[in-house]
Amino acid sequence: MKTLSQIIGILLLGTLLISCSSEGSNSNSTKPKARGSIGEIILVIDSAKYAGPVGDALKDIFEADLPGMVRSESKFKVNTVDPRAMTRMLKMSTNLIYVTTFDDRGSSSQVINAQFSKESKEKALNDPSLYSLRVEDEYAVGQEVLYLFGNTEEQLVKNLKKNGDRLQNLFEVRERGRLEKIILARKNTAANAEAEKNLGIQINIPASYQVAKSVPNFLWVRQPTPTANRADISLFFHVEDYVSEEQTFPENILKIRDSVARNHIFGDPDDPTSYVVTEKQIVPAFRNMVINDNFTTEIRASWKTNNISMGGSYLGYLMVDEKKGKLYYIEGFVFYPNEVHRDALREIETILLNTDVSWIPDQGA
Template sequence: MKTNFWIVSLVLISMTWMACESSSGSNSNSTKPKARGSIGEIILVIDSAKYAGPVGDALKDIFESDLPGMIRSESKFKVNTVDPRAMTRMLRMSTNLIYVTTFDDRGSASQVINSQFSKESKEKALNDPSLYSLRVEDEFAVGQEVLYLFGNTEPQLIENLKKNAARLQNLFEVRERGRLEKAILARKSSEANNEAKNNLGIEINVPVSYQIAKSEPGFLWVRQPTPTANRADISLFFHVEDYVSEEQTFPENILKIRDSITGKHVFGDPEDPTSYVVTEKQIVPAFRNMVINDNFTTEIRASWKTNNLSMGGSYLGYLMIDEEKGKLYYIEGFVYYPNEVHRDALREIETILLKTDVSWTPEEGA
């Protein structure tokens, strides 16, 4: 493949990264094999010496930074590095591939990647230091994302990586949520959705494998009924109350709202009233404001424990405000998976909760 920098120019100069067209579209009739790889996995193809230096540090900050609010350190993505000279047909079929190089690197590993760029392409990059990436869909397999990250020199590449860290991270976060959505929401629970509509006035989308654990006016709890050694115990709950003041959206008040809900409804052991769930205050919760479906939303990533210290885990929650309805919604997914990685379960929770429509009305849903 000779990389076409005209595509790169369109992507980066116009700054329309997420809306850009890839250099090859998906083709359901393609004779290429299907891409393979677990959710959240990235194959990073790079010279080992470069990865051990400043370029590697910049890449780690993007793809291997810790998830906030966790009891244990867990990276955002599962990154596996591969020497370009060791690439096999199987590795080229990976779902997420990132090639990283600089054109001044004369090492044999980087030269393997550099050989894929034409002389004209390299000259164009030399004349425009803002060019640093190229996305190609389905290059070696169907359903694949291939990203080339490059620079004339290491300092130039590092500068571009730091400037565009959030975009690069978001590219794979959105992509992996999309992949996961297709897998887990192919069959949805109509029972849970109908209960949410009737009880809370919202529309939710949860997999059919989730069952209703508790439903009371203004509150709904659903969970996976059969967690296993290879499957986390995931619970989701949904709550609604009146929105009366902006102060309700302050971080300290969000935690109070959250803990008042779990203190009343969520117990590690329903037979033990002291086992109600609270936020783990020793781990600093992380808050992020956003807008979802025109509704002001605050995301919370934090850890939880039972009041009697018998259980604990991590959680991801969203406080959503519908000013037109005058309602505040708090929706959350929490994980119980002792001594195991929570990243995949949290990504599942995120995928499900972001499909919640708090602005739903009977007229619209009819």
């Protein structure tokens, strides 16, 4: 049975022959290990180009705001570097994006253009749809290098706008994969046992999380020791019978979510008025998809306690398994006042997308 993360494939981008300083995807053991935090991208581009239409198109892709947030936060942490200032250390970054146009005679862009062979440029000239090249492990092991190019700025901007979702998805999937190896190296088997018993699903929870509450049809796990450098993250899982398509309507998803939270999740367990609700002042963002043949809706929104003592961001998935006649709501929410929530939400996404709601118990067990 595939987990949710296994069904999310990386969309392949256009390719073009390019003269590089290495053998590309060949993982040479003599190369250093790539370095960089999760979600960080080094964008190598002429400053004048970044200040113009090309930069605007790139910002729309890599620095787009996460939906449903109380504060503005971008999808990735992007650091721009002038091509002439690239050092050996910077070249070992985990995620590198080089951006240029072949008509740019500026010294910065020429540094990038010099990496392209004459034949490569001619091929791009004859086929304006070519705009990108991926090279793995070019300077370091575990590295993703992406070249974005065009004959002119107008042509590059057109291709960026057309393929923005693909480019964004490339790094989103890659970063989830990197994070998964880190946080799921050690798992909480007790939490998975509770999920199998009370919800009939399989989950993958890091060992750092502990079960806060487990009852029939509901499970709540959280990290017990958040710090100044570590967000307070909670995850909860709920199952109920699927009886009508109306349950999947956005307004009804929120009703299910808030009903579950009201019954089980409190900012202060001793204060019954401190139950968790969706923050209605921030418009929730919904996105429909199909995962493992199951209709799924992603929800990104903000939450608060009913007595307004706490608040934060959350990411949830409503999943319908028609074969089992079940509807699942799974969510992770963050409490991290005055700090960036992006990294915590990526952790939540990575964990939740490793949930298998279609799991069937071994009848012989």
